[in-house]
Amino acid sequence: MAKPWTEAATAFLWLSRLPVAGLLARAPVPLARAAWAFPLVGLVLGGFAGLVLMLAAWLGLPPGVAALLAVAVLVLGTGALHEDGLADYCDGCGGATTVRALEIMRDSRIGSYGVLGLVLVTGLRVAAIASAAEAGSLYAATAVLAAAALSRAGMVAALRLMRPARPDGLGHGAGRPSGAGVLLAWGLGAACLLVPASLTPAPVAAVAAALATCAAAQLWLGWRANRRLGGQTGDVLGALQQLGETATLLALVALRPMLA
Incomplete structure (x- = not known):
């Protein structure tokens, strides 16, 4: 179990602020080898967020407040890593050429496109979780967990299928995961979807729809x-995670009344 444990710990080391460095029995492995464990990071972070959401609901806080607290846990758990990627990618969309777009994305300052992207996507996440919480805090908590896990499987697929746009940086240095790693990541993400889907009358349809929505986005x-x-x-990887998580949450919220 030493190798899988080291690979999983490496994924947590890269994608979260959780104190896992002391748990590594050996040096971190290349990120491409650890990529299969990206959904496990989402599972743990989403689990913390779901617990906070359920606690907020138990205390009688409104669904909107509970949803905002859940998103805050996700942001704190990653140090806003993926949100930063989303903002940079949105700012880069304003570049007139590929070179200029990549230059803008490297700029630490945030522009109007980045602000709008963050506001819109974060607002949709909070609104979707709040809507799910109105149907029940347990369903909302499991939806947060599943969306956090599944969205990170898309990052693994992107590392496998897309070539790096730069000769340096995280996208280049991460390497290329194996096909088996991609399948394992998506399998883990899909398995997490079974939890909220089990609370609907049509679990298979719910899983299929959420998978299709996340993948399409x-x-x-x-x-x-x-x-x-x-x-x-x-x-780009950060933006993929944010868009995938939002799409999965929206799909699970839309499906709940339709399948009830």
């Missing part, structure tokens, strides 16, 4: 990044 963004940037970067 991330495929669209990946296609846009390929055309605009020539491949993936760390910022």
